[in-house]
Amino acid sequence: MPEGLYDHIRYHIGPPFLMVSTTAGVQFLSVFGGNDTLSWSLVGDAHSWIVVGVMALWALLSLWVPGKEFLGPTSQFGYTPSYKANGFQFFIVSLAVFLVLLFIRPVTALELTERMPQILASCNIFAFILCIYLLVLGKVAPQTGEVVEAKPFVYEFYRGMEIHPRILGVDVKQFTNCRFGLMAWELLVVNFFVAGWIKHGFSLAHLVCALLQTIYLGKFYWWETGYFNTLDITLDRAGYYICWGCLVFVPAFYTYSSYYLVANQPLVSSTAAIAIFILGVASIFLNYRVDWEKEYFRAHDGKCILWGKPATYIQASYKSVTGTKTSKLLTSGFWGTARHLNYFFEILAAFSWCLPGLGHGIWPFLYAIFLTVLLIHRVFRDEEKCKVKYGNTWDIYCQAVPYRMIPGIF
Numbered sequence: 001m002p003e004g005l006y007d008h009i010r011y012h013i014g015p016p017f018l019m020v021s022t023t024a025g026v027q028f029l030s031v032f033g034g035n036d037t038l039s040w041s042l043v044g045d046a047h048s049w050i051v052v053g054v055m056a057l058w059a060l061l062s063l064w065v066p067g068k069e070f071l072g073p074t075s076q077f078g079y080t081p082s083y084k085a086n087g088f089q090f091f092i093v094s095l096a097v098f099l100v101l102l103f104i105r106p107v108t109a110l111e112l113t114e115r116m117p118q119i120l121a122s123c124n125i126f127a128f129i130l131c132i133y134l135l136v137l138g139k140v141a142p143q144t145g146e147v148v149e150a151k152p153f154v155y156e157f158y159r160g161m162e163i164h165p166r167i168l169g170v171d172v173k174q175f176t177n178c179r180f181g182l183m184a185w186e187l188l189v190v191n192f193f194v195a196g197w198i199k200h201g202f203s204l205a206h207l208v209c210a211l212l213q214t215i216y217l218g219k220f221y222w223w224e225t226g227y228f229n230t231l232d233i234t235l236d237r238a239g240y241y242i243c244w245g246c247l248v249f250v251p252a253f254y255t256y257s258s259y260y261l262v263a264n265q266p267l268v269s270s271t272a273a274i275a276i277f278i279l280g281v282a283s284i285f286l287n288y289r290v291d292w293e294k295e296y297f298r299a300h301d302g303k304c305i306l307w308g309k310p311a312t313y314i315q316a317s318y319k320s321v322t323g324t325k326t327s328k329l330l331t332s333g334f335w336g337t338a339r340h341l342n343y344f345f346e347i348l349a350a351f352s353w354c355l356p357g358l359g360h361g362i363w364p365f366l367y368a369i370f371l372t373v374l375l376i377h378r379v380f381r382d383e384e385k386c387k388v389k390y391g392n393t394w395d396i397y398c399q400a401v402p403y404r405m406i407p408g409i410f
């Protein structure tokens, strides 16, 4: 089939552009955010390799320890992935160990902050090696029976080859997304708060910034098994986008508002910090509540009460390798007001933990701006997936729930 301009951009121009720009951008920001110690690194140093090595081993260990297994949804080609269901324990133990370390040796916080460019350089090399290995593995020895259409090499590297590859006995995406990327995010925001405290004295605004992200990530780990039903896990392949994204982009960019406040003291008053905290907690709670309503509804096969009334839904069917199956699309509770209200609260939560950087220009808000773009794009990606899966029933559902993200607006 001849390729149109859109396909040309998607397969040939887009992936190299995104890879070069995000890789360079991450390094630039790591130097810029801590701009009183300008240093540049492409390969890291002995210390940064120790930090990344310890983090990777700790993440692996959490998936090797004996414990409850969780089976994810069976894929279109009949493969059922298995995960370790100890996310919340991993979160609590990691956080406690790190807090004890910072209590015993607070200067570690400053050392890690100053070494961010080197640490990210090591993460970058680690992620590139992993992505090359995943590409070779997917081409030479694929682990599941899925037949994947060949695409240009750079595109395959960017997108990944397999949906559920396993290495060293663990699911690669549980390792990169849940155990390395998100835990690095948590430990870094705590670290940056302590580094800011040592440098400028205690700041309630910086504490609010760290606390909100801790509550958000604690919530993620509480719900970790629910994450195995999402697009990242069921649709995205393990390649540069997801694996490099979680090993490098999340520790660098998702933590940026906290990192920025180490070099640039917060200007927000304590009263404003308390108001931001209330906004943040409410947004995180509402985001969780929307996700929870869908999970609760699906777990009870639609026979449940939401907002004091029996849940309403549209019955949809779809084809899988094992035949035609049915699914229910919820049309009451939060899911009756907009098709992706969870994304709206997610964006509000992100803005709330960026707000302590108010007065320093656009820099502390980069994450929230990026997330707004990512989630608006994701609404369309998800709806394209649902339209393919459910056909006309999806259109009927869209008529019943006409707004995408914000009731009455979008």
Ligand SMILES: NC(=O)C1=CN([C@@H]2O[C@H](COP(=O)(O)OP(=O)(O)OC[C@H]3O[C@@H](n4cnc5c(N)ncnc54)[C@H](OP(=O)(O)O)[C@@H]3O)[C@@H](O)[C@H]2O)C=CC1
Pocket (backbone or CB within 6 Å): 229, 230, 231, 232, 287, 291, 294, 327, 328, 329, 330, 331, 335, 339, 340, 342, 343, 346, 371, 374, 378, 382, 385, 386, 389
């Ligand atoms: N901070 C970040 O970087 C990001 C955070 N997130 C957060 O992660 C969480 C999960 O998000 P995500 O997986 O993207 O999306 P959703 O949790 O919104 O799940 C979308 C899927 O839910 C099913 N679905 C859609 N409508 C209905 C309905 N009415 N009733 C029942 N099922 C329905 C469909 O899957 P099916 O095939 O099962 O029908 C659809 O593909 C959210 O809290 C989100 O905010 C997400 C992306 C980025």
Ligand SMILES: CC(C)CCC[C@@H](C)[C@H]1CC[C@H]2C3=CC=C4C[C@@H](O)CC[C@]4(C)[C@H]3CC[C@]12C
Pocket (backbone or CB within 6 Å): 018, 022, 177, 220, 227, 232, 240, 241, 242, 244, 245, 246, 249, 250
């Ligand atoms: C290469 C880059 C330009 C883009 C990389 C994007 C990925 C790192 C992120 C894409 C989707 C993100 C996530 C989805 C859902 C999540 C659930 C939430 O509760 C916690 C965060 C996250 C796991 C989040 C993590 C980063 C992405 C995988």
